[in-house]
Amino acid sequence: MGFISSTEQLVKRFDTLKTMENSGITLINRPDAMFVARDKFSSLVRLKNSGIPVPETAVVESPFEAMRLAETWKEVVIKPLMGSLGLGAVRVTDPDIAFRVAKSILSVNQPVYIQKYVRKPERDIRVFVVGDKVIGSIYRINKASWKTNVAQGALTQVTLPDKYLEEIAIKSTSVLGLDYAGLDVVEDLDGGYKVLEVNAAPLWKGFYQATNINPAKYIIQHLIQKLKK
Ligand SMILES: Nc1ncnc2c1ncn2[C@@H]1O[C@H](COP(=O)(O)OP(=O)(O)O)[C@@H](O)[C@H]1O
Ligand SMILES: [Mg+2]
Structure with a gap:
């Protein structure tokens, strides 16, 4: 599906693959x-x-939740929910930084994917x-x-x-x-x-x-x- 930069793009590419699959074409990996x-x-x-x-992991939509998880887990990784190549992942120990990072992610209407650092x-x-x-x-x-x-x-x-x-x-x-x-x-x-x-x-x-x-x-x-x- 390649790099995706909007919901419309994701939906369009997914629909195209599904249409191919529904017409009898074998796809690997399957779109679903x-x-x-x-x-x-x-x-x-x-x-x-x-x-x-798997590591302890959460998706939150509140900076307070992100801060609380950073306090509980001591060291966390906040990374794109759909990302690759390690791009955009940050490792955080300070709960206030977790708060600020979460706030900026939420300001562009994205969910905050947060995981305990292993x-x-x-x-x-x-x-x-x-x-x-x-x-x-x-x-x-x-x-x-x-x-x-x-x-x-x-x-x-x-x-x-x-x-x-x-x-x-x-x-x-x-x-x-x-x-x-x-x-x-x-x-x-x-x-x-x-x-x-x-x-x-x-x-x-x-x-x-x-x-x-x-x-x-x-x-x-x-x-x-x-x-x-
Ligand atoms: N929770 C974690 N604990 C320790 N290292 C991590 C954690 N999450 C990611 N990493 C490190 O960051 C790299 C990239 O994270 P990953 O979840 O694989 O996302 P990406 O899609 O960017 O590859 C991993 O290969 C690993 O080295
Ligand atoms: Mg990876």
Whole structure:
């Protein structure tokens, strides 16, 4: 669906894809699933309801609520509800700053997506799932910033997911009805994994450079299998 800058644009692109799908064309990822995945909060709610570990997260429309959450959670991340590349996410410890940030977001009529900051190593894990298989995973390491997006300067390194992470990744992808996905997962220093988001249109330059695995090949195989069914 690309970069979206207005509701009309989102609705128009979604309608176009739905019309294609309704006319019998097989699309991957399916538009309904992409729509949900685009909304970070809506997708985390679905994951949580399926028993997948996610950070404490809220959407609020009051700066007082944002301030209260910053007080309760001590350190929070306020990020665009529908965003990517780490752009526009801020990490806040001061409740007054949370208040001001929330106020400015609300002044442009956007909801405030706020999440507990998860203490983690200087990296996160990008897990790439196609169909019901993990095709590979990488660490995204950033010593200069808490944002571990490749677009924010993170370096990549191959890693093998353990059984549990593999299970989390495959289940998250299927809960959201996605054919393929790139999950962002942090290793919580206080224990366990936490899924930050499930990307329905993940970039894979960094993944490809680190693993030499080309997701396109797996996505096409998956599509062919789906068409045969
Ligand atoms: N709650 C959090 N705790 C710790 N780090 C976070 C948190 N939220 C985001 N980050 C960091 O910021 C990066 C970008 O956040 P993410 O939720 O994946 O949004 P985006 O769509 O911008 O990639 C993550 O890869 C992670 O490194
Ligand atoms: Mg991300």
